[in-house]
Amino acid sequence: MSAPKFTKHNSRKSIADPRFAALHILERLDSRPATLDSILENEATMIDALPRRDRALFNQLVYGVLRWRLRLDAVIGAHASRPFNKIAPTVRNILRLGLFQIRFLDRIPVSAAVNTTVALAKTHHASKAAGFVNAVLRSALRAPGRDGLPDAAADPIGHLSVSQSMPHWLVARWIDRLGPDKAASLCESVNTIPPTVLRCNFLKNSLSELEDALAPDAERVAPIASVPGALQLIRPRRAIHRMQAFAGGRFSVQDSAAQLISLLLGPRPGETVLDACAGLGGKTTHLAQLMGNRGRVVALDHVAAKLARLEKEARRMGLAVIETRRTDLNRPIDPSDLPRFDRILLDAPCSGIGVLRRNPDAKWSSFKKDIAGFARRQVRFLERLAPLVKKQGTLVFAVCSMEPEENESVVKQFLKKHPNFVISANQAIAEKSVLPFMGADGFFRTAPHTHHMDGFFAARLTRMC
Numbered sequence: 323m324s325a326p327k328f329t330k331h332n333s334r335k336s337i338a339d340p341r342f343a344a345l346h347i348l349e350r351l352d353s354r355p356a357t358l359d360s361i362l363e364n365e366a367t368m369i370d371a372l373p374r375r376d377r378a379l380f381n382q383l384v385y386g387v388l389r390w391r392l393r394l395d396a397v398i399g400a401h402a403s404r405p406f407n408k409i410a411p412t413v414r415n416i417l418r419l420g421l422f423q424i425r426f427l428d429r430i431p432v433s434a435a436v437n438t439t440v441a442l443a444k445t446h447h448a449s450k451a452a453g454f455v456n457a458v459l460r461s462a463l464r465a466p467g468r469d470g471l472p473d474a475a476a477d478p479i480g481h482l483s484v485s486q487s488m489p490h491w492l493v494a495r496w497i498d499r500l501g502p503d504k505a506a507s508l509c510e511s512v513n514t515i516p517p518t519v520l521r522c523n524f525l526k527n528s529l530s531e532l533e534d535a536l537a538p539d540a541e542r543v544a545p546i547a548s549v550p551g552a553l554q555l556i557r558p559r560r561a562i563h564r565m566q567a568f569a570g571g572r573f574s575v576q577d578s579a580a581q582l583i584s585l586l587l588g589p590r591p592g593e594t595v596l597d598a599c600a601g602l603g604g605k606t607t608h609l610a611q612l613m614g615n616r617g618r619v620v621a622l623d624h625v626a627a628k629l630a631r632l633e634k635e636a637r638r639m640g641l642a643v644i645e646t647r648r649t650d651l652n653r654p655i656d657p658s659d660l661p662r663f664d665r666i667l668l669d670a671p672c673s674g675i676g677v678l679r680r681n682p683d684a685k686w687s688s689f690k691k692d693i694a695g696f697a698r699r700q701v702r703f704l705e706r707l708a709p710l711v712k713k714q715g716t717l718v719f720a721v722c723s724m725e726p727e728e729n730e731s732v733v734k735q736f737l738k739k740h741p742n743f744v745i746s747a748n749q750a751i752a753e754k755s756v757l758p759f760m761g762a763d764g765f766f767r768t769a770p771h772t773h774h775m776d777g778f779f780a781a782r783l784t785r786m787c
Contacts, residue, residue: 328611340376341419343368343441344383348415351683352389356682358388368522370561377561386426388682389419389513392487394418396470396784397425401461403454408615413451420459432463444511484507486513491690492675495725501640504771512679512769518558520573522551523639525615529553535567538575549578550585563598576604577680579721579768579775583669585783586766587718587754591616593664598622598651598707603632603644605669610641621642624650651703665716666707670700672721672728677775679691679770697727704736708743712787717743723770729779733765737783739770746782 342527346368350361362384364499372380387394398417399406409417420439423430436459457762462468472480485495486509495507522532529545532553536543541557553573555562562568562575584605589595591614597606600621608618621644623629629646636644649655673693674684690705704719711717719736737743745764748757759773761764766780 324740328566337404337492338735339442340372340380341383341438341447342370343380344387344419345412345415345442347366347384349412352411352415358681362549374560382427383419383422385386385515385682386422387415388685390422390426390487391418391686392484392489393469394421394425394487396484397421397462398458400468400470402466403457404552410448410451411444412446412448416448416451416455417458420455421462426460429517436460437745439461468661469667478502480592483507486510487685488512489685489688490578495690499726504712508769508771511774514770516577516679516770516776517774518555518562518575519546519577519581520553520555521570521576522553523574523611524551524638525611526570529665532567532572535572538563546578548755548758549581552578552581569638572692574607574635575602576608577677577776579676579773579778580604580610580769582756582759582766582775583667583720583778583780584612586720586751586756587665587716587778588669588751588753589613589617589619589665590753594618594620594661596620596622596660596663596666596707598666598668599670600632600646600704601669603628603635605667606632607635607639607641609637609667610643612709613643615641615643617643620663621646622649622651624648624652637703651706652699655706657709660710662712663710663715664712665718666711667718668700668703668707669720670696670703672696672700672723673725674722675777676724676769677724680776693723693725693727696721696723697732700728700732701735704732705739708740708785711743713785713787715785716746717783717785718780719783720778722776722778723755724767724777724779729767730763730765733781733783743783743785743787746784749781749784750784 347361351358369377395406396453402409416439423435424432439459440452443455471484474481479490479494479497483490496508522529529551535545540555540558544554544556544632545609546552548552566571589609589612594617595609597609600606600623603621604618606621622631626648629648633646673688673696674681678685719733748760748764756766759768761767768775769777
C-alpha cells in the first residue's frame with residue numbers, strides 16, 4: 323500500500339484532528355530528506371489552526387512516536403500477523419500512533435485510542451487495513467507482556483536499544499565507553515521531554531522584569547541558577563511566538579548548554595568577533611548581547627535563508643552590531659575578505675547526538691559512518707579559521723555531540739598542526755559560571771544525564787603567536 327496523496331478533504335480534516343495532523347507530519351518525514359523542524363515550520367499554518375488542547379496532543383504524538391519508534395515497532399512485530407517489513411509505511415505510522423497512546427498516554431482511554439486509530443486508518447484511505455490495525459492493537463492489549471524485547475542477559479545491547487528506543491550502534495558505543503549503567507541513564511535522559519529554556523535579553527530587561535512579563539504566559543517561570551540569564555518556562559499557556567515579551571525582543575529560546583558556549587568565548591564590548599557557522603543566529607545574538615551591542619559581530623553561513631532569518635532575529639532583539647556574510651568554509655577563505663578577530667566561535671556542523679532529546683527524528687537518520695565525516699569537516703573548518711585569530715586571541719571550537727571523534731580527537735589533530743595555539747587554562751576564564759563544566763583537561767562538557775542540559779563539547783584555544 324503506497325502512501326496516499328492528500329486531497330482537499332484530507333487537508334481540512336488534518337486541521338480539525340490532531341491525530342490526522344500527526345500522521346501527516348510522520349508521512350512527510352518518511353517521504354523526503356528533511357528534518358522534523360523544517361517540516362513543522364512548513365506546516366505552521368496547519369498546526370496553528372489546531373485548538374490549544376489539540377495542539378498539545380499533536381506535539382505529544384509526533385515527538386512521542388519518533389522518540390519511541392523502535393520500541394513501538396517491536397510491539398507491532400510481536401503482535402502483527404505478517405512480517406513487519408511487509409506492513410505498508412502508512413499503516414506502520416497509524417499503528418505507532420495508536421500504540422503510543424495506549425502505552426504512553428494515561429489520559430486517553432484505551433478504547434478511545436483503539437477506536438480513533440481504526441477511524442484514522444479508514445479516513446486516511448487505508449480502510450482495507452482497518453481490520454488489521456484493530457487486530458494488532460487489541461492483541462497488544464490482551465498480551466501487554468509480549469513486547470518483542472530482546473533478552474537482557476543474552477543480548478544486553480539489543481535489550482537496551484529496543485527498550486529505550488535508541489539505535490543499536492549508538493547504544494553499543496555508549497556501553498563500551500560509559501558502561502551499562504551510565505549508558506542506560508543517558509538513554510533514559512535522551513528520551514525525556516526537554517525543558518523550554520529562555521535567554522534573557524539584558525539589553526531590554528532584567529531577569530526579574532522578564533519573569534514578571536512572562537508570568538501570565540506560563541504556569542511558572544523559574545530562573546536557572548547555574549546559567550546567568552537563563553529561565554525555564556514551565557507549562558506555557560500559549561505558543562512562544564505569540565507572547566508579547568517575545569515580540570518585543572525581550573528573550574530568545576536557547577538551551578542552557580548552548581548559552582554556556584557563548585559565555586565560554588567571553589566576548590567583551592568593543593571587540594571584533596566572528597561566529598563562523600552562525601546558522602539561525604542563536605549564539606550570534608547572544609554574543610552581541612554579551613558585548614552590550616558595542617563592537618562588531620560578523621556572522622558567516624553558507625545558506626542565505628538562514629542569514630536572512632538571523633538578520634530578522636537581530637532586529638527583533640534590537641541588536642545593531644551584527645553583520646552577515648554568505649561564506650562556505652568548505653572552500654579556502656581569502657584573508658583579505660575578513661579582518662583579524664579578537665574572538666572566533668566555531669559551532670561546527672556535527673552529528674547532533676547531543677541534542678537527540680530535542681530532535682528525536684535524528685535518531686533514525688544519523689549513522690555511525692557520519693561521525694568520521696563530520697570530524698574531518700570540523701578539522702578542515704578549524705584550519706580555515708586559524709589564520710583569522712589575532713595574536714593572544716581566542717578560538718572556541720564547539721559541537722553538540724558527546725562522541726570522542728568529534729570532540730578531543732578534533733582538537734588534538736588541530737593542535738598537532740598548529741603549535742601556536744594552546745588550550746586556555748581554566749583559571750584564565752573570566753566567566754566563572756562555565757567552570758563547573760570544565761574538566762581537568764581544559765575541555766567543556768555537558769550531558770543530558772549528568773547536567774540536565776543538551777550534550778555539548780567545547781575547547782577554548784588561545785593563539786600565542
